[in-house]
Amino acid sequence: MRVTFLGTSGAVPTTQRNTSALLVNRDGDRLLFDCGEGTQRQMMRFNTGFAVDHVFVTHLHGDHVLGIPGLIQTFDFNDREDPLAIHAPSGTRGQVENLVHAGGNDPAFPVRIHQVDAGDVVLDRDEYEVRAVRTDHRTNAVGYALVEADRKGRFDREKAEEELGIPPGPKYSKLHRGEPVEHDGRTVEPEEVVGPPRPGRRLVYTGDTRPTDAVAAAAEDADLLVHDATFASDWADRARDTAHSTAREAAAIADRADAKRLALTHISTRYAGDHTPIEREAREHFDGDAWVPDDGERLEVPFPDEADAE
Structure with missing residues (x-):
């Protein structure tokens, strides 16, 4: 499983960070989580390819969805024929349709919009599933958990x-x-001659959110938790007013969940020149690996037993 951080900024892009987008390549299945403005260029810049069949939208704020019109039109220019599924919170179908058809565009390939609620199994595959997770933001919003099935035990x-x-x-x-x-x-x-089943991997992506019990539960023993950490604690009031999390709050969720790694994203432009306050604060409150990824950073997520053997 390879994760590429395409956009790690908050609501406003900077010269170093684009708005929200995360691409997960799970054994050839490319899954795009959020699609902020300029995501298609980030995909080209960081060589992820465009073979995306599923887009998972956390909520309909512009910094998470304004890349959808351009991405769909690029698909059209490339003569795409395969269907594209866009998963978004319930009640947002009309807004997503407007994005798909922005500027009078009528895609030549099927675009299927699926509305989801927290707790839904959004994508069901033999080897993994993607579930919607309850989050707490200023609008109808969900996060997503990619959960792999148990693998066969080791053959002796x-x-x-x-x-x-x-x-x-x-x-x-x-x-x-x-x-x-x-x-x-x-x-x-x-x-x-066969050992007990071995756990698969678990990745949780929150989008924008206050810290929630639901995210902590979904991220239990997660191999990677990608959590909103818009502010450091000196801006805790602002985080609360805007329904975001501080780095300390994100770290507390990761600690409760016993997650292995915590990627801190949706970083406010206040930290455009120096994100170390975010990183330092998280590391003070979480014993696992916590960091602020750069745009374009790739992370290979090992199976739990492989990680334990390192």
Whole structure:
């Protein structure tokens, strides 16, 4: 799983940071979370490719959606034929349709708008799902959790071959699928050579939000939590008034959730020249890895057992 931070600024872009967008490449599935103005250029600049089939919108404030019209028109210019799904909070269909058809544009490819509520399974795949998470902002808003299914346990080839005398071949595959096999006059059960299921990865992206119990629950044991950290605590009143979080509050959520990594995003232009107050404050209140990613930064998210082995 590769995460590319396309836009990490707050409501206003800076010369170094674009407005909100995050691209997740999950084994070839490219999932775009939010699409602030200029996202398509960021995608070109950072070589993510345009093979995006799903856009997950947290809310309809401009810094999270104004890149949609340009992105769709670029898809059109590139003769796209595959459908595009845009997932957005309930009650926003009309606004999303206006973005899709901005300037009288009528895409030649299907654009399907799906309205979602907190708790919905927004995208259901065999190996993972994307769920909507309740957040707290000034408008109808959700976050998203990408949750992978458990993986098969490790296959103990040495035991199968040397202790049980099973030669490599189809029986290995059957055992790894959880099916018993007959060998040397007895039944070999899968649990004899296959370890317990191994957890998949979990990524949570909040969009703009106050700290919430729902995000903490969704981010339990998360491999990566991408959380609003618009301000440092000296602007806590402003964060509360505008329904954003401070770095300290984001860190507290990550700490409660026992997340492994915390990426602090939606950084106010107050910190355009120096984001260290945000980073320092989060690190004081969270023992895991907390940082402010730069636009264009890529992060490989390992499986939990691989991370533990590092």
